[in-house]
Amino acid sequence: MSVLPDVALERLDGPPVSIADLFAGERVVLVFVHGDCPTSLLALRRLAAAGDSAARLVCVAEEDVVGAARLARRAGVDFTTLAAPAPYELSRTLGIETVPTAVLLGADERIVGWDADAYERLLGVELPGEPRLKPGCGARSIEGEPAGGLDELEDMFERGWTDGLPVVPPTPERVAAMLGGRDPDRSLGRVPPAHGEATLERVASCAVLAGCRPAYFPVVVAAVEAALEPAFNPHGLAVTTQPAGVVAVVNGPARERLGLNGGIGALGPGNRANATIGRALRLVLTLTGGAAPGALDRSTLGSPLKVGVCFAENEEASPWQPLHVEHGFDADASTVTLVAADAPLSISEHRSRTPEELAATLGWAAAATWSPFWWPMDDTSLYVVCPEHSALFAAAGWSKERLREAIYEAVVRPARELQRGETTPTVWASGPDELIHKWTDPEKIQFVVAGGEAGRFSAVFGPCDGMGTRPITKEISWST
Amino acid sequence: MEYVTPFDERVREPVAHAPRPEDLCGRTVALLDINKARGAEFLDRVEELLREHGADTVRAAKPSFSRPATGEQIAEIARGVGLVVEALAD
Known part of the structure; x- marks a missing residue:
């Protein structure tokens, strides 16, 4: 047997191990592979599907940890996988010239x-199916790294580092620029449902992928901090069948x-900061x-919102306190507020001339949100009030609080009209003529002002009802 | 080309399933209601059937379906029983 090099190799299913420790006293078969070799992938898939083997299989990937993990995922490998990157000491010691090569140690x-x-003879397993034979590829240890490899944008898709749209490859240089001197290892917490740790380096990698400028990074960080607040219920929102x-x-x-952008087209495309900050968070x-x-996101239909939504409040066009001041922050603080939401419903209203009429239209538009007979809703609805609508309320001297109360009071129906389909225990427990509100509490109705100066189109984002989530505001810190 | 991964690549060791019991007689089964509509009715019927097979049952409920059970609640269930049936969804 060749003398194995005394190196600790990164292992995907545990801490790094020395070769001697891992293999002590067992009948071990090392299978050398790399990610650019279709025969390697074929071999791993077939071996992963085989039953119990007479020997312990260990995949040795001529890859770094990321490449090894990707290869193992693609092949469905559930046996120990080691990352054996350049300079390929183990491959060289054992004289590996081709992958896949299986070596029975000792x-x-x-x-x-x-x-x-x-393989059937060596491992004592059955490996049904074709092909029975396929030539391998050159090992990296003799060929070196591929000169060009995949086109780097295609490589991102291949790795799964995308939401389905092209991304900016997160090179170390781009990620360093995004970090701007911040500690890459600082953790913002674990992100459910898989509980990956959101180090600033990983958040920066996502911000690069999303297409953010480094200047946007503090907003992304604050947004991630907000998303990880238990009161936001990040676990429930991640895995629910809801949108x-x-x-x-x-x-x-x-x-x-x-x-x-908080002005014309605020909820639409066309602005890099809006488009990429929301995408980075996602x-x-x-x-x-x-x-x-x-996979772990079980949303039945998904939602276009899951690409990412970010916009500015049009504070200058608003007659009211901006959202962050309402949530207790100074007017000159910069903040990001997250609201868990269903898709926006556009509300056209060009005829109302009184605040009462307009409030009723805005309120009744939300009557069918979540589900038409599900009254009252217990999570937050976010209204985006356009400047022409907010100006009408301002001219009548209506505060946000008055509008909130007016909407809450306007949208009521007798229980008998709601006792069908998906409805609430409250409705079933009520007498037929008892009036039920659409919201449990006026505070579940939130407002921001945004949009262009012309046109009377507001919108309401319905709630993620039953999630027990509430809006979270975080101050943006510019310091490194 | 070298890139900075957005993933936390640490992979947790898979946990093997507990062996399936031969029968339910004399065993205690926890019935966990995650608090979705009518989940309790489903568990009522499952409870009847389990008792017909000689099992003892205990009932537990999560405060909210949208949040994971707390570690404390999981530990408490694990201490007292051999099996768990969860009414997962509506």
């Missing part, structure tokens, strides 16, 4: 390429500093947090 037996019959989007509203001087939840759609 014996002079090896299988080069894919040979199902030979469960997250809306980020930015207030204060950050809006102008970063060029965030990538942290999806990639670092493991809430991949269809």
Whole structure:
């Protein structure tokens, strides 16, 4: 047997191990592979699907930890996988020239390429199916790193580092620029449902992927901090069958500093800060947090909101206190507020001339949100009031509180009209003529002002009812 | 090309399933209601069937379906019983 090099290799299913410790006293077969070799992938998939083997299988990937993890995921490998990157000491010691190559430690037996019959004899398992034989590829230890490799944008898709749209590859240089001198290892906490740790480096990687400028990074960090607050219920929002989007509203001087849009088209495309900050937050939840759609994210339909939504409040067009001041922050503080939300419902209202009429329209538009007979709703609805609508309330001297009360009081129905379909225990427990409100409490109705100066279109984001989530506001810290 | 991963690549050791019991006679089964609509009715019927098979039952409920059970609650259930049936969804 060759003398194995005395190195500790990174292992995906535990702490680094020395070769001698891992292999002591066992019949061990090392399978050398790398991620650019289709035969390696074939071999790993077939071996992963095999039953109990007479020997312990260990995958040795000529990759760094990330590449090894990706290869193991693609192949469905559930046996120990080691990352054996350049300079490929172990491969060189054992004279590996081709991958896959299986080496039975302590014996002079090896299988080069894919040979199902030979593997069956070596491992004492059945490996049904075709092909029985397939030549391997050159090992990295003799060929070196591939010169070009995949196109780097395609590589991002291949790795799964995306929401389905092209991303900016997070090179160390770009991530360092995003971090701007901040401690890469500082943790913002663990992101459910997979509980990946949101180190600033990983958050910065997501911000790069999303296309953020480094100047946006403090907003992304504050948004992640908000998303991880237990009162936001990040676990429930990540895994629910609901659409469960997250809306980020930015207030204060950050809006102008970063060029965030709160004016015309605020909820739409066209502004880099709006588009990429919301996307970065979503990538942290999806990639670092493991809430991949269809995997741990069980949302039945998903939601366009899950690409990411961020906009500024149009404080200058608002007659009211901005959202962050209402939530207890100074007017000159920059903040981000997260609200868990359903898709926005547009509310056209060009005819109302009194605040009572307009409040009724805004309120009744929300009557069918969540579900038409589900009254009262117990989570937050976020109204985005357009400037022409807010101006009408301002002209009548209506405060936010008065509007909130007016909407709450306007939207009531007798229980008998609601006793069907998906409705609440409150409705069933009420007498037929008892009036039920659409919201449990006026405070569940929140407002921000945004949009262009012309046009009477407001919108309401319905709630993620039953999630027990509440809006969370965090101050944006510019310091490093 | 080298990149900075957005993933936490640490992989937790898979936990093996507990062995399936041969029968339920004399065993205690926890019935965990996650607090979704009518989950309790489902568990009522499951409880009847379990008792017909000789099992003892205890009932537990999460305060909210949208949040994980607390470690304390899980530990308490694990201390007292051999099996758990969870009414997962509506």
